[in-house]
Amino acid sequence: MSLTLYHRHVLEDYLAGFGEKANPNHIAVIRRPAIFSILAHRAHEAAVEDALKPVEGVHLRYCAPDEWLVVSTTLGAAVIENRLGEIAGASIVDQSDGRALLRIHGPNVRKILAKCVAVDLHADAFAIGTSANMLCCHVSVNLARTGADTFEIVVPRSFCGSLFEDVMEMGREFALTAAFADS
Template sequence: MIRDYYNRNALDEKLRGTPQSPGANHLAIGHRQAVALVLAIAGEEDAVEKLLSSATEFAVRFSAPGEWLVVSENDTPEALQRRLDALCSGRAHIVDQSDARVLLRLSGPSVRRILAKGIGLDLHPAAFETGTSANALCGHIAVNLARTGQDAFELIAPRSYAESLFDDLMTMGREHDLTAAFAG
């Protein structure tokens, strides 16, 4: 039996009955974004990086040398794959990760203090600027962390760890009245 997990978020059960209006510190769970992994072919890393950085219709997150996560709010997973295949024109392998990853957006005035409880990176704006991304551990869970604004971060995590990461973030944000809901 083939299952399509794209229509069901890993956190559907966790967010049932949670507040819909965001507080000052809020965890928004992405529900319909497409995520792809771009792996540059050996020797093509610089060319692929330049091509990806020139695109404005999706967000590019550095994952490792020659490897990026691409997030699109507007494309279906298939459309994002086609768009990236055309853009990279044989210089990279594109792997759809939409069903395998969960996107969480954490925002608010206390976001750095919340994340500092579980992430061992210097999140000061001078050290981790807007647009910067890195792989890190949030507690015991591997995430790709990206700073998307002054007080805003995105975490991309494996689907199988989504509930555990959600619980950890909510515990880390308890003293800061962290709220959570699906993104609108």
């Protein structure tokens, strides 16, 4: 993991001057999330999925068959690496320096995201706890619903600035604000 990339957040320059109070519609840019990608080896798919579910302190995000992201805002990367390292038949890679985590929430969040993604985000179709890879403002991201009005976006670092500017633009009519958050 590259510590330079990890300690200087890619949105540092974008968020300069956004010091005011958070509005109801708000993006919390998680400063130092721990993000791992997990790929199950052939014939270990079910065992790896079962082993991932009970891991404490992390959220499991579905990407593709036998492929997941493990996201944590509370645990450090080293702790998670130890916990995941015990799982047999899986390739685990620390992506904390290569991905950014944005948490968008507020009463109009679905109206904002409707302009960003082409996926039905109604609670019947995309329930709390659901996650999937999708195109968001022309960037391939992993979108997860973590609450009724809360979504989390995991985006590749180099596309984060572009995605952030587009989402802020889509949120302008709803007075979307953004700021760093620790968890």
